[in-house]
Amino acid sequence: MKFDEKFNLLMNLLNIPNNKLAKALSVDPSLISRWRNGSRDPVRNSTYIELISQYIVTHTSDKQCLYELINLTQFDTQEQLAKALSEWMVVDHVSDSTFANRFLSHLSKNIAPVASNLHPEYMDNQHKGKKLSVEVFHGNEGKRKGVIRFLSAVIATPKPCELLLYSDEPMTWLLEDPQFLKKWGVLLNDVIAQGHRIKIIHTIDRNPKELIAAIDRWLPLYLSGGIEPYYYPNYQEALFKRTMFIAPGIGALTSSAMADVESMEQVYYRDHNMITILQNEFDSYLHLCRPLMKIFTEKNITDFHELLHEFEMQDGDLTYMSSSPPLVMLPYDSLCEKLYASKLSQESIEYYKNFYIKRKHAFYEHLKNNNRYDLIHLPEKEIFSSLHHAFSNVNSLILHEGMIISHSLLLQQLESVKKAIKSNKHYHVILNAHPLPNGILISYKKNIGVIIYKTTEPLIIFAINHPLMMKAFEAYIDELSIDRHYSDHDHLTVLQEIDYWIQNQN
Structure with a gap:
C-alpha cells in the first residue's frame, strides 16, 4: 500500500x-x-x-x-x-522498483533450469499421507445436507460446546430453498436451547440484499443471548472464499470456492486432529476480529451496567428515544419504594440503589459539556389505561431505563424533566416525537455507539459501534425527528407541552 x-x-x-x-x-x-x-x-x-x-x-x-x-x-x-x-x-510493503530490479538481475545472469536427472536420494515412496474418514457433499443441495449433518451431530451431543462459524462464500445455497431455511432455523434454535453457544464471524461487506437477509436470519437467534457476533474490520473481497463450521470435539464442515462461484464440494470431518487444526485456523482469524455487537440479557446485566456507564461518560451529544423519560428522572424515594416492594434480596436492592446514584451522577456530568436530546413519545390518555399495569416488574425498571411503571410514576418523572430543562441549557426534550416500534428504546452517540433496548419479553440489549451500522441508525433517528428540529427557543414550548399533557391526564 x-x-x-x-x-x-x-x-x-x-x-x-x-x-x-x-x-x-x-x-x-x-x-x-x-x-x-x-x-x-x-x-x-x-x-x-x-x-x-x-x-x-x-x-x-x-x-x-x-x-x-x-x-x-x-x-x-x-x-x-x-x-x-x-x-x-x-513505508511501502514493497518499494516500486524492487521487483523489477530482482527480475532483471536474474534475467541478466541467463539462469537456466537445472538439468533433468534422477536423484533417488530425493525420492521416497514411503512418505504417504494419513488417510481420514471424511464425508463429502456436492453442490448446493449437498451443502444443505452437510449443514444438517453438522447441526444434527451437535444436537446429538449431550455436553454443550461452543460452535465456531464463518463463511464469506455466496449464500445462495441457504437462501434458494425456503423449506431448508426454515429447517436451518429450527436446528439452530435446538442447538442454542440445549446450551450450546455460537461464535460467528460475519462478513460485513456483503451486498445489501445478503445483509438484510442476514439480519432476518440471525436477529431472532440473537434474542437467545447465546451468540457472540464478530467481524473483521479490514475485510476486502478476495479471489477465494472460505467456509468453516466447527464444533470442537464433534465435527467440522469446510469448503472453499472462487468469488461469485458456488463451491461444488463440502467436506465433513470427524477426525479430532483435523477439527483441532481448523479450530486453530478459526481462532487465529478471530484474534484479528472485533465484536460486531455486544448482547446483554438479565444473565449478564452487570456487564452491561459497566459498559453503559462508560458510554454515558464519554464526550459527545447523546440522543435518547423512548415512550417515557429515562430512569434518572424517577425520584430516588420512588425508586427505593419500588425496590423494597420487590422480591429482590437486600444485596440486590443496595446494588440497584447505587446503580441509580451512579447513573444520575453520569447524567449531570455529561450535561456540563455535551448536549442531550430526549425524544419522548408519551402515550395518549385513552390508551394509557391499557399500559397502566403493563410493566410492573422491577427487573424491567432496572434493565430498561424508560419503562412505564405506573401513571403516577410517569407524572413524577415528567416533573423531574421540567426541573432538568430549567436548570440545564444542554438538556433538550422533544415531546411526542415519532414513536419507535413497540417495546424499543434507543440511545445514540455519534462516533461512539448506539444502544438498542428491547423492553418486551425476552428482554435484551444490543450495544453496537460498527461504523456502517451506526450510520444507519443515525439516518433512522434523523428521519424520525426531521419535523421537530430543536433550538434553544423551544424550552418554553416544551414546558408548556408537558404541562398540557399532565393537565389532560386528570
Missing part, C-alpha cells in the same frame, strides 16, 4: 473529515484531498506525517483499530503509537 491508500483508509475508517484535519495542520482542505487521491504526497522528511499521526492518535477513541491496522501490539503511550503510525504510513 502506498501513502495515499493508507492515508485514505485511516480517514475513512476513523471517520475524519478533511476540513478538521486541515484546520489542525493549518493547511487548505484541498491539500488533504490531494493527499487522499494520490495526486500529491507529503515530503517524507517533513513534519506533516508526524502531525497527521499525532492528530489521529489524539482524536480517535478506537485505539484498538489502529493496533490492528498497523499489525502491532499495544503501546504504553500515545507518543509511541503516533511514532509507529508515522513509520507505517511512509
